[in-house]
Amino acid sequence: RIMPLNYQTALSFIFAIEEINRNPHLLPNISLGYEFHNLLPSYWRLLESVFILHTGQNEIPNYTCGKESKSVALLTGTSWATSAQIGPLLELYKFPQVRVDNGQFPSLYQVAPKDAFLVHGMVSLMLHFSWTWVGMFVAEGHKGLQFVSDIRGQADKSRVCIAFVKMISSSYASYFFHTEKNDIIAREASPVNVVIIYYDTDSLNHVNHYIRLHLVTWKVWVTNSQWHADVAGINFILDTFHGLLIFSHHHGKISGFNEFIQKATPSRYPEDTILSLFWFQNFHCSVSEFDCSLKNCTPNASLAWLPENIFDPVMSDWSYNIYNAVYAVAYALQEMSLQQIQMPPMEDGGTMIFYPWQLHPFMKNIQFTSPAGEQVNLDLTRKLDANYNILNLWNFPEGLRLKVKVGEFVPHSPLGQHFTIYEHLIKWATEITELPHSSCSESCHPGFRKSLQEGKPVCCFACTPCLENEIANDTDIEQCVMCPEQEYANIQRTHCLQKSVMFLAYEDPLGKTLAGIALSFTIITSAVLGLFVKHRDTPIVKANNRALSYTLLISLTFCFLCSLLFIGRPNTATCILQHTTFAVVFTVAVSTVLAKTITVVLAFKVTAPGRRMRQLLVSGGPNYIIPICSLIQLTLCGVWMGTSPPYIDTDAHSENGHIIITCNKGSLTAFYCVLGYLGSLALLSFTVAFLARNLPDTFNEAKFLTFSMLVFCSVWVTFLPVYHSSKGKVMVAMEVFSMLASGAGLLVCIFAPKCFIILFRPERNSLHGFRVNKYPEEKVTF
Helix, strand or coil: CCCHHHHHHHHHHHHHHHHHHHCCCCCCCCCCCCCCCCCCCCHHHHHHHHHHHHHCCCCCCCCCCCCCCCCCCEECCCCHHHHHHHHHHHHHCCCCEEECCCCCCCCEEECCCECCCHHHHHHHHHHHCCCCEEEEEEECCHHHHHHHHHHHHHHHHCCCEEEEEEEECCCCHHHHHHHHHHHHHHHHCCCCCEEEEECCCHHHHHHHHHHHHCCCCCCEEEEECCCCCCCCCCCCCCCCCCCCEEEEECCCCCCCHHHHHHHCCCCCCCCCHHHHHHHHHHCCCEECCCCCCEECCCCCCCHHHCCCCCCCCCCCHHHHHHHHHHHHHHHHHHHHHHHHHCCCCCCCCCCCCCCHHHHHHHHHHCEEECCCCCEEECCHHHCCECCEEEEEEECCCCCCCEEEEEEEECCCCCCCCCEEECHHHCCCCCCCCCCCCCCCCCCCCCCEEEEECCCCCCCCEEEEECCCCEECCCCCECCCEECCCCEEECCCCCCEEECEEECCCCCCHHHHHHHHHHHHHHHHHHHHHHHHHHCCCCHHHHCCCHHHHHHHHHHHHHHHHHHHHHCCCCCHHHHHHHHHHHHHHHHHHHHHHHHHHHHHHHHHHCCCCCCHHHHHHHCCHHHHHHHHHHHHHHHHHHHHHHHCCCEEEEECCCCCCEEEEEEECCCHHHHHHHHHHHHHHHHHHHHHHHHCCCCCCCCCCHHHHHHHHHHHHHHHHHHHHHHHHCCCHHHHHHHHHHHHHHHHHHHHHHHHHHHHHHHHCHHHCCHHHCCCCCCCHHHHCC
16 A cells, blocks of 8 residues: 555665666566555455456456466555455465565565564663653554553563553544543543553554644653654644654665665656655646646656655665565565476476465575675564664654664673663653653652552552661662661661771760779778778777778779779670679678678677687687688689680660670679679678667777668669660660779778778877777777
């Protein structure tokens, strides 16, 4: 079927015929002829043309009475409807039919390459521009249905959603757009800025016309190579299809075609009425009154002079396939001729007769290299997949019709670079000033992840912030990524930052404060010890066992100093020494207080001379409490160190952005056994001191011992819940504070009154300062 719209295909057909006839190596001594049938839109006229084509005469249908030359093959052009109508009739006679596209009959051969990867190319384009919400207008038919099925499958794999699919037939196009324009354009297409148009027949340019009629100029249209512009349309200033992206088959350049176009004139092809019509309409010709020939035309006129909206001189996909189809028939005829030449000659010396059905074996197996250097065959199982050029239609103002290559899609690229696009060359649709956007939901920014919504497509989602210590460093992330243990998420949840190492350091204000307090109490305790040594012969120092006072002061000095082991960066040595030193020195201090308390009780309760307990008191028996209690604590610490000693540990979860270096206690059972033993000694000391609080005497320190142990026990009872509820260096600081507070309680409660008397009330620190006492003198002289 020849119309101005696809007249280039007719010229490519003629060009191939003439090129073959000039080729001495293809069909030598045989010239190909041709005839055109411009099919009218009538089923009966179509059948009439088929009978004429088959019988070679137009008098009696389905009957051959002469020896006129008949056609041996039919090229059905670009219209699928034509093949569908005449195919069943020609199939009855096994008449070879060659079609640009694929067909449904054994006698119908396809020239075009396979379009199996068209959907992959289109989806790759969508992914490149992040177009995840697209609509589709698809030509009705088996190919359209197959395309919809294929692109849905590929789109689902790539998370591209199809907003709507409208199957359109050519007979329905006008009614469809008139009755449903508000439904499609206004309701469905409004949020969809990218629409795929899949053509299967040339009659669907009605769709182009009606889309243009409603001036849908703000969309991005993506279509297949079957698209072609409606040159008969109205010349709008703003063209709907300006910026159209076309997936066109890549093919080699046919040399000589442009020269053929320039030389194609009505004088060279007087029988070509379409060519004469072009000349008459575009080159100011007049018609002769005698023979209806053209005259007074523009001198040296050529089709190449015409604008592209009237005639495009660049060979289209359809024209290229028509060109190859002619060559396919020629090569099949040559193979059949060679086979017949090898057969024995006829007895009557007659010429060989060709029948159309004899071409089938050769058509099925034909494979050749086209003049463009590409492999061509008609067997669907051996066809190569098409490579695609991505063309951009520049049509502003309307009528420019310039197709610019802006990319390509090569399914089987050896380098793996299947999809290439040059964004800077693309001219978008009218009114689009930046990269078009088409999605059901706004992209989730870094720091957020996509959250699917029930009952909606995967492209319609909500954005949910990443959880703590998780990040999303790109847009539209489906799952946030957890930061490694050594790193933490920033506030925006977009990057993982290196965690800083944290411990109770001397440089910290808290570390400086605690270290200063520990050293201050150490100095104060040493000063008290020096004061007691200086006044060792005074009654207040000698009372309640002078040696026990020295021991208590020395142990308190070590108590304050051992707190320094908890400050600074932990290491293996400090982790082991921290708790063992703490346990031992505090056991010595508490056992010393217990010994002093028992000394007071024995001194006031044992009054009869010669009694065994009196001898025990005089001989210093309470002093043995200290080594015995300390030995038990050393045994517990030894078992602890031998089974599961403390070690360096890191805590990356307690505080965000920090890795806390701590000393893991190893065996918690052993730790609580040591702490429990120390607590038991403190409770025992408090109980004994409490019972002896009301004993008389000037230098009786039972009340001070009671109060000191009350402070000691209160500190450690308070310590336990606070310790377990704190984290990081605060937990370590609580340990240090409890050690300093309990040690300070013992120091102040026991020794502050005595230091006050020694320094500020020396008159009370003498025998003359004693009040009259009913007890014998011996009880206060040790």
